[in-house]
Amino acid sequence: MSLAEKFHYSDFTRDNYRLLLRKAKENYVFRSYTDYRADERFVLWRHDVDLSVHAAYKLAVIEAEEGISSTYFLLPHCEFYNMLEAEVVGKVHDILALGHRIGLHFDNDFYRIKDVATLEGKLRFEADLLSSVFEAPVEVFSFHNPDAWMLQQRDATYAGLINTYAEYFQTSVGYCSDSNGYWRHRRLPEVLERAEDPCLQILTHPAWWVESPASPRDRVLKCVQGRAEQTMRKYDQGLELYGRSNVGEK
Numbered sequence: 001m002s003l004a005e006k007f008h009y010s011d012f013t014r015d016n017y018r019l020l021l022r023k024a025k026e027n028y029v030f031r032s033y034t035d036y037r038a039d040e041r042f043v044l045w046r047h048d049v050d051l052s053v054h055a056a057y058k059l060a061v062i063e064a065e066e067g068i069s070s071t072y073f074l075l076p077h078c079e080f081y082n083m084l085e086a087e088v089v090g091k092v093h094d095i096l097a098l099g100h101r102i103g104l105h106f107d108n109d110f111y112r113i114k115d116v117a118t119l120e121g122k123l124r125f126e127a128d129l130l131s132s133v134f135e136a137p138v139e140v141f142s143f144h145n146p147d148a149w150m151l152q153q154r155d156a157t158y159a160g161l162i163n164t165y166a167e168y169f170q171t172s173v174g175y176c177s178d179s180n181g182y183w184r185h186r187r188l189p190e191v192l193e194r195a196e197d198p199c200l201q202i203l204t205h206p207a208w209w210v211e212s213p214a215s216p217r218d219r220v221l222k223c224v225q226g227r228a229e230q231t232m233r234k235y236d237q238g239l240e241l242y243g244r245s246n247v248g249e250k
């Protein structure tokens, strides 16, 4: 069996993403973290934006075309994009304008917090930052790469923010995630086809969903190279704009 077959590269195209949304719609009602009802067959569709807000925007467009809204969790400490740069802020505004919501993707590797009071202080600070930058409500958070301590924090809310890793979500709601660009546990197309879970929380990371099948590493490389090329373009254009010599330009 090839790697492409073993790791289902062809699952991760944007065309297939659209089909998965349609399949989900057949059996579940799309809800947000603030308006689901425990007695209905809801799906909470969440994106942890670890790698690319540009990739997130592409999925946001597909979802809007399919009449669906979801929640995009932004990572202030991201090493792949800068949440405060103009182009990224513009893309997030575009995502919001399509009817989607934003949440906070919280990186505790940055703080290494081990007590709830400090956790709540930093959650509140970062949620307020997001809310202020994007002029949108932030009512929910998810942990980025949660360690054992973070997974033990199972209260429904912290700092007034809904916890996507709360006890209820971990024990009473079916879960499927595309973490690392392959299916580590259940395969989403099968989960949606069988529709055996009474309700679902789906976690996707937009950069895994691309135009044509590729390995997870190549999908990450494409994000990084795309950003690098764009950064160099801006540098070159800036010098040209101000009539400066671009020393070393090829």
Ligand SMILES: [Zn+2]
Binding pocket: 048, 049, 050, 105, 143, 144, 145
């Ligand atoms: Zn993450």
